[in-house]
Amino acid sequence: MAFTIDAVAQQVRNFLLQDQGPAGRERVRVYLQDVVSDQEFANQYLDDAQPQRRVLYEDADLGFAILGHVFKEARKAPPHDHGVSWAIYGQVAGVTTMDGWDVVEAGEGTVRLRDSIELTPGNVRVYNENEIHSPRREGPAKLIRIEGNPSQNPPGRVWQPVQ
Numbered sequence: 001m002a003f004t005i006d007a008v009a010q011q012v013r014n015f016l017l018q019d020q021g022p023a024g025r026e027r028v029r030v031y032l033q034d035v036v037s038d039q040e041f042a043n044q045y046l047d048d049a050q051p052q053r054r055v056l057y058e059d060a061d062l063g064f065a066i067l068g069h070v071f072k073e074a075r076k077a078p079p080h081d082h083g084v085s086w087a088i089y090g091q092v093a094g095v096t097t098m099d100g101w102d103v104v105e106a107g108e109g110t111v112r113l114r115d116s117i118e119l120t121p122g123n124v125r126v127y128n129e130n131e132i133h134s135p136r137r138e139g140p141a142k143l144i145r146i147e148g149n150p151s152q153n154p155p156g157r158v159w160q161p162v163q
């Protein structure tokens, strides 16, 4: 059965209404694995001609937003967190390597690489408040991403990697 954005938004809402903390996000993560594996959903909501970032749904009540991302070429973001917000990354096509970082010196804003995971199509990962991460891609990719509270999220913080 193909998912629709309205049905997905309603289901995410229900999970978050039950628990807006990490446990509720984990239920969203598990659910999204099926959504991002649905080729019909991808075809309908992730258009090759769209901009890199497109808002598919915004929830004025709970504050979260569902975004569709279509990246046409390789890209590497710096280590960052989302401040008081959280984010869920769901891979639809291509591969995203997610680096995870530990703080070395908060005052100086330095971090050290802790681990790297690969998100392949169907994989979904939650980043909770203040969790430092950086996505990189060797080629084109498509993602569904949920931002927990983007309105409280002027840009979070960008960190400086050290050895």
Ligand SMILES: [Fe+2]
Residues within 6 Å of the ligand: 080, 081, 082, 087, 133
């Ligand atoms: Fe992020």
